[in-house]
Amino acid sequence: MNPYIAEAVAAMDKVPVSRYEHPGSWAMDPASCRFLAGFVRALGAKKIIEFGSGFSTLMMAREIAPLENNYLLSIDSSPLYSAMAKEAFDGSGCQAKVEFRVAPLRPRFYGPRLLLSYSLPAGLLEALGPFDLALIDAPHLDYGRESVFYDVFRALAPGGYVVLDDANREDMERAYVRSWQAAYEGAIDPILLEGIGNGLGVIEKLSEAGPAYPGKGALTASLKTLNNFGRLLFLPEEQPENTGD
Ligand SMILES: C[S@@+](CC[C@H](N)C(=O)[O-])C[C@H]1O[C@@H](n2cnc3c(N)ncnc32)[C@H](O)[C@@H]1O
Known part of the structure; x- marks a missing residue:
């Protein structure tokens, strides 16, 4: 087994995920959050990029905070959810260097594939990288997940990793991974947990x-x-659940 995955799996039971902090079903599953934190630690990742800001931002930021020159770039398509993630991070007291950025999702051609893609200035990710780890957790509704891998690949360090959430879904993430394998062949090594x-x-x-x-x-x-x-474009953005009394 991949040694970083083995280390993360061995460590994940000891990673705390507070039920008071975890915001519910739109965030990564608590077990996935535990693995993610363990994996960041096992890799010794300092420089991370994620697509889909939220609770995962805090989980990863806490892991990199003690490391010198740490940096987490957190990208979201929604100004509302990006602001909520920033507020949660700012209120957490975590000292990691985290930058939140909003990038709307727009159709873009990747060869013959028209995909929803985060609109970012050309060359930005390469300029800010190389990243040790990229997390893909774009909106659940099949938005923007396939394209992210193509966008981030060149900004990822060789030996770097992508973690993809919700990877069991047959017509979505499993299909995206098959497309990535076809696109990159032996240059990538995907494992499904x-x-x-x-x-x-x-x-x-x-x-x-x-x-x-x-x-x-x-x-x-x-x-x-x-x-x-x-x-x-035409359906209003789902509002956050009111968790107050
Ligand atoms: C699957 S969520 C996960 C976000 C983050 N990685 C986490 O673990 O909390 C991905 C996206 O869904 C959107 N989102 C978050 N909460 C939402 C909600 N309650 N309703 C609709 N969309 C939401 C945000 O734009 C966010 O980027």
Whole structure:
């Protein structure tokens, strides 16, 4: 087994996840949060990027805080949820260097695949990297998850990792991983941890390569993108649950 994964699995039971802090079903599952924190520690990751700000931001920030030159770039498509994640982080007292950034999701072509993509200035991620770890936890509704890997790959250090949440879903994350394998072939090594939370994909970047964006499934992916972009534009953003009395 991959030694970092083994170390994280061995350590995860001892990682505390406060039920008072964990915001509920939109956040990563508590077991996934425990693994994630253990994995950041096992890797000795200092420089992290995530897509989907929230409770995961705090879990990872707490792990990197004691390390010199730590940095976590947390990107979200929603000004509302980005601000809520920032407020939670600022109130936590954690001293890690965390930068929150809002980037709207827009359709963009990756070869023949039209995908929802976080709009970021070209070259920004490469300029801020190389990152030791990237977390992909974009909105559950099939928004923006496949494209992130293509966007972040070059900004990831060789030997760096991507963690993908909700990796058990057949027509979504499992299909994205198959597309990434087709695009990068032997340059990546994906492992599925089916039994943790809703499944976690842990993907190691072995070397620089590609991508050769796959034609297989491109039409379905593109139609889904158009449908999802319509939902994004015309359905109002779900408001946070009122947890007060
Ligand atoms: C799956 S959530 C996870 C966020 C973060 N990684 C965490 O663990 O808390 C991903 C995205 O969903 C959106 N989101 C968060 N809470 C939400 C809610 N209650 N309703 C709708 N969307 C939400 C935010 O834009 C966020 O980036």
